Amino acid sequence: MRTVVAEHGGELSWTSRPGEGATFLLELPALQGPGDSSRVSDVGQLRAGSGEVWLVEDDAGVRELTLTCLQSLGYEGRAFVRGQELLSAFRAECPFLAGVLIDFELPGISGLSVAAELRQCDPELPLVLVSGNTAALTGAEALVDGTLRKPFRLKSLSDIVSRLFSRAA
Helix, strand or coil: CHHHHHHCCCEEEEEEECCCEEEEEEECCCCCCCCCCHHHHHHCCCCCCCCEEEEECCCHHHHHHHHHHHHHCCCEEEEECCHHHHHHHHHHHCCCCCEEEEECCCCCCCHHHHHHHHHHHCCCCCEEEEECCHHHHCCHHHCCCEEEECCCCHHHHHHHHHHHCCCCC
């Protein structure tokens, strides 16, 4: 929690008293007012793509939002809740994918294990590991083609998928 707060420019403090519980204070910087155009300028720099992208993400909200973002960038998306579901579908269908987005923390099989199995099946398949835990992404580059830290902006997603998910059909 402390790392996430610090990465967003905030501070976390707390007090605790035996028998009385604890009080936590989370302070995050306020968004700039209408004059802040940094988000607007990002939209003009998005890169469109094409092809089928698979996603494995156990958080329903993140999964649906990521699929919507991929579709807005021109990709066809298919989502899975569990890594084993994605692997079973991959083995059964042998699809030609533009790439796969893999959440690091999944129920059952880990995101790294999913990446390792996909890499064995198709060494050329572009894989991106996604996590809100920065430490989890450290060292993962040896197994995957890229990493994406949550929460991410559409521009960050656009940049990594356009760079990595461009295999010729």
